[in-house]
Structures are given as structure tokens and as C-alpha cells.
Amino acid sequence: MSFSTLVNDLTYRDRPTSTNTASTAHTDTRSQISRARSYASTAATSVSIAGDISSQLHGGYSHPLARAWQAERQLTKSMLIYPLFITDNPDEMEAISSLPGQKRMGLNRVVEFLRPLIQKGLKSVILFGVPLAPTAKDALGTAADDPQGPVMACLRLLRRAYPRLFLIADVCLCEYTSHGHCGILHEDGSLNNNLSVDRVSDVAVAYAEAGAHCVAPSDMNDGRIRAIKLKLIEAGIAHKVVLMSYSAKFSGCLYGPFRDAAGSCPSFGDRRCYQLPPGGRGLARRAIHRDIGEGADIIMVKPATQYLDIISDAKEIGKDMPVAAYHVSGEYAMIHAAAKAGVFDLKTMAFEATEGILRAGASIVVSYFTPEFLDWLET
Numbered sequence: 001m002s003f004s005t006l007v008n009d010l011t012y013r014d015r016p017t018s019t020n021t022a023s024t025a026h027t028d029t030r031s032q033i034s035r036a037r038s039y040a041s042t043a044a045t046s047v048s049i050a051g052d053i054s055s056q057l058h059g060g061y062s063h064p065l066a067r068a069w070q071a072e073r074q075l076t077k078s079m080l081i082y083p084l085f086i087t088d089n090p091d092e093m094e095a096i097s098s099l100p101g102q103k104r105m106g107l108n109r110v111v112e113f114l115r116p117l118i119q120k121g122l123k124s125v126i127l128f129g130v131p132l133a134p135t136a137k138d139a140l141g142t143a144a145d146d147p148q149g150p151v152m153a154c155l156r157l158l159r160r161a162y163p164r165l166f167l168i169a170d171v172c173l174c175e176y177t178s179h180g181h182c183g184i185l186h187e188d189g190s191l192n193n194n195l196s197v198d199r200v201s202d203v204a205v206a207y208a209e210a211g212a213h214c215v216a217p218s219d220m221n222d223g224r225i226r227a228i229k230l231k232l233i234e235a236g237i238a239h240k241v242v243l244m245s246y247s248a249k250f251s252g253c254l255y256g257p258f259r260d261a262a263g264s265c266p267s268f269g270d271r272r273c274y275q276l277p278p279g280g281r282g283l284a285r286r287a288i289h290r291d292i293g294e295g296a297d298i299i300m301v302k303p304a305t306q307y308l309d310i311i312s313d314a315k316e317i318g319k320d321m322p323v324a325a326y327h328v329s330g331e332y333a334m335i336h337a338a339a340k341a342g343v344f345d346l347k348t349m350a351f352e353a354t355e356g357i358l359r360a361g362a363s364i365v366v367s368y369f370t371p372e373f374l375d376w377l378e379t
């Protein structure tokens with residue numbers, strides 16, 4: 001680092017809490033500067049790489065604005081989707097212990113909860129229903145589209161309270177089935193794909209009719225995108241509903257905090273026969289191709305930071321459509337735990353992770369950091 005860029009780096013710091021290069025350079029600044037000065041005076045006539053114009057990169061990013069220009073996509077508030085957990089207990093407002101700072105809430109609380117966030121620029125939420133009543137779950141996930149159930153009622157409520165808020169309904173059965181799997185089962189415990197697709201597509205249409213601007217099936221049953229699209233057409237609402245497919249949704253251990261929050265842990269087995277294996281890049285590409293062919297409007301990749309190559313594949317395969325990434329509960333909890341342990345600064349890491357997701361190709365990010373980003377992006 002030359003003397004002048006060292007000084008520049010000390011002068012221009014765009015993010016006050018940043019703990020990376022700027023503060024490293026800060027250590028023992030005076031002695032570094034004086035050493036640099038005396039070096040500069042003795043080495044005055046040395047052959048310099050400055051003679052070679054192609055070696056000069058620093059000039060292109062010495063100013064904070066010039067650094068921002070280096071990114072193809074910069075994080076903006078409209079890229080963010082905030083996940084909400086809605087229970088069937090109307091007055092509830094409970095902290096979710098597995099997700100620091102996140103809350104599970106009932107219908108009587110959600111409108112007031114969202115007001116300050118909307119004032120700060122929140123544009124979109126994705127709703128997850130959390131039935132708490134012990135009788136709420138059965139083998140078919142009947143409660144998913146119960147007209148009085150939490151998601152259906154919340155869609156109607158928010159459509160009225162905040163007509164300009166973009167409402168997304170996650171579509172799945174696992175929060176509502178007694179066995180906790182994402183569909184209807186055969187007797188041997190495996191997914192009955194035909195029955196599941198039929199049921200999931202009915203639920204999706206019900207959510208759209210209740211007011212969802214976007215339905216996002218996360219169940220991973222084969223053929224659900226086509227079935228949902230066809231039923232939306234049949235219902236006469238396909239022209240005003242976005243179909244966002246969780247196309248490349250991987251199984252693994254990053255959904256644990258979400259399953260705690262939503263009470264959607266499978267009561268036996270796991271989801272490895274319908275969510276993708278973590279190493280399955282080719283399979284993810286096939287799923288993305290398939291869902292585009294079946295009528296998806298947006299492709300989602302999930303989780304995000306462990307799957308940046310998949311996000312980049314999705315952008316290449318679906319170059320004419322938006323790509324979304326779900327920065328999931330386990331990624332969020334991991335960042336919180338590490339920041340708490342002093343590994344890094346929370347805000348700096350939240351930005352670095354999200355910027356990585358955008359750089360890979362996403363232009364929509366589902367993030368539990370959304371409320372914080374609304375503050376951080378204020379200036």
C-alpha cells in the first residue's frame with residue numbers, strides 16, 4: 001500500500017462499524033506513516049511498477065462511491081423480503097429463541113408490528129403459518145388453507161391494512177401435517193407425489209384468492225409449478241399472481257432454527273428424498289430448467305451462502321428472470337452466534353454475506369436481517 005492510498009484509506013471510511021482493512025491499517029498508524037515517509041525519501045528514484053499502467057487498480061476504488069460502483073448490484077430496500085411467523089393465537093408476541101431478535105406473532109399484533117418497518121421502507125413480507133392449537137394438524141394438512149387459519153386471515157388483514165405491501169405466501173404442508181412432512185404420505189411413509197401436488201396447488205390458489213401477490217411453493221413435490229400455474233389460470237388470476245418457485249432447495253442442517261420457530265420438524269425420517277442433496281449441482285440445474293418450463297416467474301435458491309454457485313447457475317439458466325435467494329434461519333443464527341463470540345462485527349458480516357448473494361446473481365433476498373438493513377441503508 002503506497003503512502004497516499006494508506007492515507008486515503010484512513011480518510012474515507014464508508015461504514016463506521018467496519019472492522020476490516022480500515023481498522024487494521026489503523027493499528028499503529030503514526031509509525032507506519034513515518035516509516036512510509038522515510039522509505040519514500042530514500043527510494044526516490046527506484047524503478048516503480050507505477051510505470052506499468054495495467055498494474056494500477058487502487059485508483060479505481062479509493063473513494064467510497066467508486067467502491068460502490070464496483071458492484072454490479074447494490075443492496076436496496078426493495079430487494080428485501082422479510083419472513084413473518086403468524087400463529088393462530090391472536091394476541092401472541094413471543095421471542096423466537098432460536099432466531100435472535102425474531103418474533104412469532106398473532107393477528108392482533110401484526111399490523112402494529114409492521115407499521116414502523118413499512119415507514120422505514122419495508123416493501124415485502126413472506127408469511128409462514130404456525131398453528132399452535134393441538135388439534136390443528138392432520139395427515140392432509142387441512143389447516144393450511146382453513147379460511148380462518150393464520151395465513152389466510154393474515155393475507156386478508158394485511159391486504160386491507162397495507163394495500164401497497166407485497167404479500168408472499170410460503171406454500172407448504174409441513175407446518176400443518178401431523179407427521180411434519182411437506183406433503184401427503186403413502187403408507188410406507190414416502191411422499192405421495194400426485195396427492196401432494198393436488199393439495200399444494202389448491203392451497204396456493206386459496207392463498208392467492210385471499211390476497212397473496214405471490215405464492216412460493218417450498219414443498220419440492222415434482223410438477224407442482226405446472227399444477228399451480230394451471231389452477232391459477234383456471235381460477236382466472238394467473239395474470240396477477242407471481243409464482244416464485246423454491247426450485248433449488250437443498251436439504252441439510254441450516255433450517256433447524258426455522259423448524260423450531262414453525263414447529264415443522266418431521267416426526268420421523270428427514271427431507272432428503274425431496275429436498276436436494278447438497279452436492280447436487282447438476283440436479284439443481286435440472287430443477288431450475290424444469291421449473292422455468294413449468295411456468296415459474298421467479299427462481300429461488302435456498303440456502304444462500306453455502307450455495308452461491310447454484311445462485312450463479314440459476315442466473316445463467318434463467319437469465320431473463322429474477323433470481324431470489326433465501327438467506328435461511330441457520331445462516332442468520334450462525335452469524336449472530338459468531339458475532340456474539342467476537343469473531344466479527346454483525347453488521348459488517350450481514351452486508352458481506354448479502355453482497356456475496358447479490359454478486360452471485362440474486363436480485364431478491366429473503367432475509368431475517370431485513371429490519372436491520374432498513375436502518376443500515378437509511379443513510
Ligand SMILES: NCc1[nH]cc(CCC(=O)O)c1CC(=O)O
Pocket residue numbers: 170172174182218219254255256257258259264327328329330
Ligand atoms: N417447507 C417449509 C420451509 N419453508 C422455508 C423453510 C426454511 C426457512 C429457514 O430456515 O429460514 C422451510 C423449512 C424446511 O423445509 O424444513
Ligand SMILES: [Zn+2]
Pocket residue numbers: 170171172173218219
Ligand atoms: Zn415452506
Ligand SMILES: [Zn+2]
Pocket residue numbers: 172173174175181182218219
Ligand atoms: Zn415443508
